[in-house]
Amino acid sequence: MKTVGLVVEYNPLHNGHHYHFQQSKIESGADAVIAIMSGNFLQRGEPAMVNKWARAEMALRMGVDLVLELPVAYSTQPAEWFAFGAVSALDSTGVVDSLCFGSESGDIRWLHRVANAQFEESIQFHELLQSELKAGIPYPAAYGKAVARYVPGTDEIDLAKPNNTLGLHYLIALKRLHSRIVPLTITRQKAEYNQTDITDQQIASATALRHMLFEQQSLEDIAPFVPTSTLEVLRREWSKGHAPIGWEHYAKPLLLQLMNHSAGELAQYHEVTEGLEHRIKQSLSSLTTNTQHTVEDLIGLLKTKRYTRTKLQRMLLRILLNHSKPKLSADVLGHGVPYLRVLGFSDKGRELLRIMKKTARVPIVTKVTSLSEPSPMLDLDIQATSVYSLAYPSASERDLFRDYYEPPVQI
Template sequence: MKAVGIVVEYNPFHNGHAFHLEKTREKANADVVIAVMSGQFLQRGEPALLPKWSRTKMALLAGVDIVLELPYQFATQKADTFAHGAVSILASAGCDALCFGSESGDIAAFNHTINFLESNHGEYQSRFKLHIEKGVSYPKALSSAFNDLNPSESLVDLSKPNNILGYQYVKAIRDQNLHMKPITISRTNAGYHDEDFSSETIASATSIRKALFSKDGRIENVLPYVPAATAELLEDYYIQAGQLHQWENYWPYLKFRLLQSTPEELRMIYEVEEGLENRILAKVLEAESFSEFMKAIKTKRYTWTRLQRVCVHILTNTTNDEMKIRMKNPSYIRLLGMNDVGRSYLNKWKLHTQIPIISKMSSYQENDILLDIRSSRIYALGASPAMRSKLMKMDYEQPPIYIK
């Protein structure tokens, strides 16, 4: 069976994702689509709107055959580490190809860009360091250094979010010397960061979340942009949990954590560096909400996304040491869900994979998957009290979701 991999967050699954999924299967001529999906906290340092189990069901109902979890140590990272973890898992799952959406839509351009940067590596690094010394953010420094090299129009625009991730996927495939074919599909209508609806049926996940959390936020507002199954799962979870997940739900817990921390303790947290701990501890005293706190600590050097990731690591008490020993290569594959096609593929694949597949937590060493368990428990604090205890137990009690 020929398998194609995709890297997703589905926060939530929408019509643009459905288009990508349809084109993925078609372009790869694949029998099986395997999604590696971020868990409870996401690449931009945000809690997922819905738990990973609800988003797994969205994926399976839309036609994904197998859903695997991207572990916390990769899911909450900048693009290169995020891509390394995702590509490694898809390779271990036996994927023949990886398909991603991009603003470019031209896979040859990604290969040309990698060759271009490899041949100009020294100058690129030198330019990058110069921009960092000027106090700009990491992604801005990368983009500026790239533009300093006067790239031709045949190369990928590395200021675009999906192009950046796509570049890292293709580079990870090359760096890991994998026989995995990269395929890209042009994004249509809505941009990744678009905050408002600009099409009758296609909208970004950002604009969908914004509509859901607006003052008159109702699931009815997003019905034109999501499949019926997504709308139903959003409604079901809202009824059970009393609210969807967003950073403001966690602000009291983050503030409590910060108010009892010393600068020395914060410096042990992953990505807290260069005196950032002092700014954080000074500004938390004044802030009355998460958005207010973020506006107070944001600087030219630190992007909103970078600071959100820092806040996730503070909230989950994730240290430098914990991350560094776990982010080299995935040591397990967590199965979140499958359909009949996925089950058939899994029965053959599990005989050949070299890293363990986790379907029951009781059969695996907790220490290896500690960050996922801890982050899931912290994530549960963002739900109503009635739902909280159920969510905290789900990593142990919820079997992989199976859709016939």
């Protein structure tokens, strides 16, 4: 069975994702589709607007055959580790033939050329990167400028585009893992990754759709831009008070964490770098003059030219989730995913799972209690679900420990 892999968040799944799904099958000639999907917290350091099982259901109802969870240790990382975790998961299945990702350029040749040069980062490149960082610009921009200087002919503007950046790191990860998976790309259509305005009658970015949901609080407004099945799932979760979930739902537990830790203790969390722990404590004293104490206000106080919103969101998320530096060290992440967590499957997906019992290089997890040995990374996923449920109006014990109770979604 020829199988294509997709790396997704589906926050929420919309018509642009459906287009990517269809084109991926056409470009790869695949009979089956496996999606590596982020869990309850996402790459930009944000909570998913709806939980991972609901989004897995959206994927399966669209036609995906098997949905595997990208552990939170990787799903909330910058592009390099996010891509490495996703590719290691696809590679570990032993059944994926190709990886198809969307990109702004739609041209994989120049990404291959840059990936070949970046496969082994040299001392020269590291020095170029450090020189750009010293100028006080954010890491993504500094990285793009350094690559453009290191690989002549590379357009730093194209490289800075988020899907191109992720695509580059998918290719680098494939090379580092010596994977047999063939990378493919298709051009992103009609809506940019972070585009907040809507310029098409059927396709809008997930960012624009989330903005509509949070600002207008009306599900029906997004109906033209999402499959019917997505709307049905969102209606169900919305009626239970389980959507839409955003950062402000976690303002109290986050601020409690920040207040109860000294600057030295905050410095032990992943992503708290370059003295940001002191800036956090200083910002808290300014925040007390605001009666609402919102996460948005805190980010506004922390933000500088050097620190992007995404960097700050990731940092705050690590503190909220209790992710210390040792838990997410390069040594820990560099081994790749230690298990494949099944979130859902179709009939064809069940067949893939049967094959994977022989081909997978890491354990397949359908029940979190089934692992023969403890997994610190899986513990982080279970803890993340408990924290995520704090956003619900009245989180039950079952919500807090849902990873122990919830079976994979079956379509």
